[in-house]
Amino acid sequence: MEGNMNLSLKVWRQSNKDTAGGFENYNLDSVSPDMSFLEMFDVLNEKLVVEGKEPIAFDHDCREGICGSCAMYINGRPHGPLKGVTTCQLHMRSFNDGDTIVVEPWRAKAFPVLKDLVVDRDAFDRIMSSGGFISVNTGNAQDANSLPVPKEAADDAFSAAACIACGACVAACKNASAMLFVSAKISQLALLPQGQAERSIRAEKMVAQMDAEGFGACTNTGACSAECPKEISMSNIARMNREYIGAKFSSTAV
Amino acid sequence: MATSSRLDAKIPQGPLETKWSKFRSSVPLVNPANKRNLEIIVIGTGLAGASAAATLAELGYKVKAFCFQDSPRRAHSIAAQGGINAAKNYQNDGDSIHRLFYDTVKGGDYRAREANVHRLAEVSGSIIDQCVAQGVPFAREYGGLLSNRSFGGVQVQRTFYAAGQTGQQLLLGAYSGLQRQVGMGTVQMYNRHEMLDVVVIDGKCRGIIARNLITGELERHAGHAVLLCSGGYGNVFYLSTNALGSNVTAAWKAHKRGAFFGNPCFTQIHPTCIPVSGEHQSKLTLMSESLRNDGRIWVPKAKNDNRPGNEIPEEERDYYLERRYPAFGNLVPRDIASRAAKERCDAGYGVGTSKLAVYLDFAAAVQRYGRAEANKNNIHNASDVDITLWGKAVVKEKYGNLFDMYKQITGEDPYEVPMRIYPAVHYTMGGLWVDYNLMTTVPGLYSLGEANFSDHGANRLGASALMQGLADGYFVIPYTIGAYLASEIRTGKISTDHEAFVRTEKEVKDRIDRLLSIQGKTSPETFHRRLGKIMWDKCGMARNEKGLKEAIAEIRQLREEFWKDVKVMGTAGYFNPELDKANRIADFMELGELMCIDALDRNESCGGHFREEYQTEEGEALRDDENYMYVSAWENLGNNKWELHKEELVYENIKIAQRSYK
Ligand SMILES: Cc1cc2nc3c(=O)[nH]c(=O)nc-3n(C[C@H](O)[C@H](O)[C@H](O)COP(=O)(O)OP(=O)(O)OC[C@H]3O[C@@H](n4cnc5c(N)ncnc54)[C@H](O)[C@@H]3O)c2cc1C
Ligand code: FES
Numbered sequence A: 001m002e003g004n005m006n007l008s009l010k011v012w013r014q015s016n017k018d019t020a021g022g023f024e025n026y027n028l029d030s031v032s033p034d035m036s037f038l039e040m041f042d043v044l045n046e047k048l049v050v051e052g053k054e055p056i057a058f059d060h061d062c063r064e065g066i067c068g069s070c071a072m073y074i075n076g077r078p079h080g081p082l083k084g085v086t087t088c089q090l091h092m093r094s095f096n097d098g099d100t101i102v103v104e105p106w107r108a109k110a111f112p113v114l115k116d117l118v119v120d121r122d123a124f125d126r127i128m129s130s131g132g133f134i135s136v137n138t139g140n141a142q143d144a145n146s147l148p149v150p151k152e153a154a155d156d157a158f159s160a161a162a163c164i165a166c167g168a169c170v171a172a173c174k175n176a177s178a179m180l181f182v183s184a185k186i187s188q189l190a191l192l193p194q195g196q197a198e199r200s201i202r203a204e205k206m207v208a209q210m211d212a213e214g215f216g217a218c219t220n221t222g223a224c225s226a227e228c229p230k231e232i233s234m235s236n237i238a239r240m241n242r243e244y245i246g247a248k249f250s251s252t253a254v
Numbered sequence B: 001m002a003t004s005s006r007l008d009a010k011i012p013q014g015p016l017e018t019k020w021s022k023f024r025s026s027v028p029l030v031n032p033a034n035k036r037n038l039e040i041i042v043i044g045t046g047l048a049g050a051s052a053a054a055t056l057a058e059l060g061y062k063v064k065a066f067c068f069q070d071s072p073r074r075a076h077s078i079a080a081q082g083g084i085n086a087a088k089n090y091q092n093d094g095d096s097i098h099r100l101f102y103d104t105v106k107g108g109d110y111r112a113r114e115a116n117v118h119r120l121a122e123v124s125g126s127i128i129d130q131c132v133a134q135g136v137p138f139a140r141e142y143g144g145l146l147s148n149r150s151f152g153g154v155q156v157q158r159t160f161y162a163a164g165q166t167g168q169q170l171l172l173g174a175y176s177g178l179q180r181q182v183g184m185g186t187v188q189m190y191n192r193h194e195m196l197d198v199v200v201i202d203g204k205c206r207g208i209i210a211r212n213l214i215t216g217e218l219e220r221h222a223g224h225a226v227l228l229c230s231g232g233y234g235n236v237f238y239l240s241t242n243a244l245g246s247n248v249t250a251a252w253k254a255h256k257r258g259a260f261f262g263n264p265c266f267t268q269i270h271p272t273c274i275p276v277s278g279e280h281q282s283k284l285t286l287m288s289e290s291l292r293n294d295g296r297i298w299v300p301k302a303k304n305d306n307r308p309g310n311e312i313p314e315e316e317r318d319y320y321l322e323r324r325y326p327a328f329g330n331l332v333p334r335d336i337a338s339r340a341a342k343e344r345c346d347a348g349y350g351v352g353t354s355k356l357a358v359y360l361d362f363a364a365a366v367q368r369y370g371r372a373e374a375n376k377n378n379i380h381n382a383s384d385v386d387i388t389l390w391g392k393a394v395v396k397e398k399y400g401n402l403f404d405m406y407k408q409i410t411g412e413d414p415y416e417v418p419m420r421i422y423p424a425v426h427y428t429m430g431g432l433w434v435d436y437n438l439m440t441t442v443p444g445l446y447s448l449g450e451a452n453f454s455d456h457g458a459n460r461l462g463a464s465a466l467m468q469g470l471a472d473g474y475f476v477i478p479y480t481i482g483a484y485l486a487s488e489i490r491t492g493k494i495s496t497d498h499e500a501f502v503r504t505e506k507e508v509k510d511r512i513d514r515l516l517s518i519q520g521k522t523s524p525e526t527f528h529r530r531l532g533k534i535m536w537d538k539c540g541m542a543r544n545e546k547g548l549k550e551a552i553a554e555i556r557q558l559r560e561e562f563w564k565d566v567k568v569m570g571t572a573g574y575f576n577p578e579l580d581k582a583n584r585i586a587d588f589m590e591l592g593e594l595m596c597i598d599a600l601d602r603n604e605s606c607g608g609h610f611r612e613e614y615q616t617e618e619g620e621a622l623r624d625d626e627n628y629m630y631v632s633a634w635e636n637l638g639n640n641k642w643e644l645h646k647e648e649l650v651y652e653n654i655k656i657a658q659r660s661y662k
Helices: A037-050 A122-131 A151-161 A168-172 A179-191 A199-212 A223-227 A235-250 B016-026 B047-059 B097-107 B114-134 B166-184 B249-256 B289-293 B320-324 B334-346 B363-376 B384-410 B465-485 B499-518 B524-539 B545-565 B577-601
Strands: A005-013 A022-031 A100-104 A113-115 B039-043 B062-066 B187-190 B193-201 B204-212 B218-222 B225-228 B267-273 B296-300 B358-361 B419-428 B445-447 B630-638 B641-648
Touching (some): A022 A037, A122 B166, A151 B166, A168 A179, A168 A223, A179 A199, A179 A235, A199 A235, B016 B114, B016 B465, B047 B062, B047 B187, B047 B465, B114 B166, B114 B465, B166 B187, B166 B465, B193 B218, B193 B249, B193 B577, B204 B225, B204 B499, B218 B499, B225 B249, B225 B465, B249 B445, B249 B577, B249 B630, B267 B334, B289 B384, B296 B334, B334 B358, B334 B419, B363 B384, B499 B545, B499 B577, B524 B545, B524 B577
Parallel strands (some): A005 A100, B039 B062, B225 B445
Antiparallel strands (some): A005 A022, B193 B204, B204 B218, B630 B641
């Protein structure tokens, strides 16, 4: 192998949802600083296979910071030490030779651990199903340029829509609140003219589903936004609160 | 040459321009009450699958959708960067449906079906309308209207985009439509499920066997039609720009149950990717083609010039694409740009430590944009420092996320030094053979998106895969599926107790048990890496008869070794990603052989398929239209034996020419 970093890893192992888990220690030598964090895990897993041990399960797919699959809680921080970077885009040059690295899954009541570092994030999909859309059937649309959208609104909507639903916000929050995730979608659609028709009902339904899933309350600590790999802004939460209060004021739907 | 009697492309009669509209108004319809009793299984929730599942559910069909990720929103389409084409002609620069059609057929080096491509161009505009209505935040100009940019092989601006995250925004749009249907109960979503076989009864596709990846249980699902929207197979090369989970298993199982495989050897190698840095590498990262709007590609004029890029003076640089292809310059199509990079590196002009890289340089763009900003703000004596600062800000707005990604991976800052890039496997034009209705050679089994072979010939133009995926799902299959389902209204509910379901499930189980029982010494990953190396060296950017023959022998050997020596840890009874991986690699090892066989059959160079024996004096691809103007559709005969069937390509609306971008 090509590198010269030696690491001690403390990794959470848990066989399934119903059994208790615990930390296991692994030593890994000759890690290259150019490896990504997940490539370091690949090397560790290959080593485990050769030793006849079961490899560590973790979610990942794109390895480009966009699919939102990867989710490791590294040394007490979701996605590790760098700001604006997912686990898959984190590289070993951000660590030092001789470091001990502690790796855990997301911890939240609404995200049960399925195995090792893999958690169940279906709650996010259910929140989306409750109202995270514009009701437009295929074929209903008018010509795209018949509805100008001010550049600023489009840019702000895009910034909110950049959320990858990894769940780092929930993992970072001491209350395991999902407000940043939910508010990003509500904001995106509230900022666009296309989203106006369902604006109130959307906020009401999505918030109701979020509560039903068992996510905690928001106490405005801001850890979610600080740890978000896509740097989704706290201002979305303020906007969502305005939307929600406005909706509740005028409707009795939910 | 005549088309094989086993292939009927079902292309509607009549002039090209009216084929689709006539088809739409004459295709049989299924009434709403009957739709409720017809079940459709959709494998995949990328752009093709999500758009198809949502639209079919809106129409009233009962839909089940499957993906192996933990959420449909994480399908590989999410990673598409640069943009999506549509013939809107918003820029008034001469675009039209015909021009998009023509560019696509020419870009594909005259190996795509005219009727399909024309339909794609016809529906392209509606895709943009649909996405905007869903709230997809495309880039806009100050006047509030949509912005466009250019992609390779094209002289108009028809690409719509959302920064470098177009795939993400389009998929989230399609996903929101899908989740809406899930919420209404019209789509049942099965995430973390992997389809491991299709079930065929009396010659018709009637369902699938899937593995619940969490519990490990095998499940039977019946449907009146099955849509494979399972993406491309670029990961047969091990290293590619695809997401790590992307695989061929769904398509391959269908192939083994009777679906012919079209043009398997047509692979796209993308010119601008971050070069390989070491053994540990698990994937390659694309730097979007959109960067070629502003980046200039060059190598030093002198061999083995070891100075850092930004210290090499202007007159000692060779902007080889601008030199060789003045008409299209840095925006030549991908196959041509990739080969040109390889040519320079092979000739000893490569840069970086590995010498397998060329520069993609933004310094000129920064200056140009900086000066434009100064002019816009009426500042006529701006300092160089300010101009550079403003120019960088404009570049950041256009490509910021790509520049960040580059810096994160390489540790170098592309705002200061030119990017180093090299070609990498990116997309597969080949896939399941489908007719005009997107149906495979198995009745009731369809294929959409990258998983089919249909629209891109031997080379895909940039920003056309997203267009095709959404065209197939939103606007094509909802119509064409009626042609088949109208005759299925009397079938009634299909029982999963049928002997074919039982037998197929047992075959799936036996294979899993076999994989787990070998308990050899070598990890699945190691086999995958070795397969990838064979494919890249011998069936990659350049191919020749000798290499392909060697590759076939080596793959057979490797496959044998795999089934004797692979070590798969864990059990089948629970979440086991190692097992999933081994299962996929086993299929890649069969596909790899077919790709080499196909490449060997095609004694010509076209698009991404470059046979070294067939090139012009200037090193351009040399087609042989007389003998190879066909789609190769391979029938699986079992035991890794195949028979070739040919679909002749007929061009009635386009004049065939040697493809020139000079
Ligand atoms: C990095 C990158 C950037 C790109 N940028 C662009 C671009 O700018 N413009 C453009 O036009 N194209 C681009 N492309 C190409 C384009 O993204 C893809 O061709 C396209 O998104 C494929 O969409 P799809 O719906 O066919 O398949 P995918 O998005 O790959 O989806 C496949 C789906 O099938 C599911 N699946 C697969 N097998 C199984 C199975 N056995 N069981 C259950 N589910 C299964 C997966 O879970 C997934 O949901 C890019 C590609 C890459 C790699
Ligand atoms: S693996 Fe996709 S975001 Fe990390």
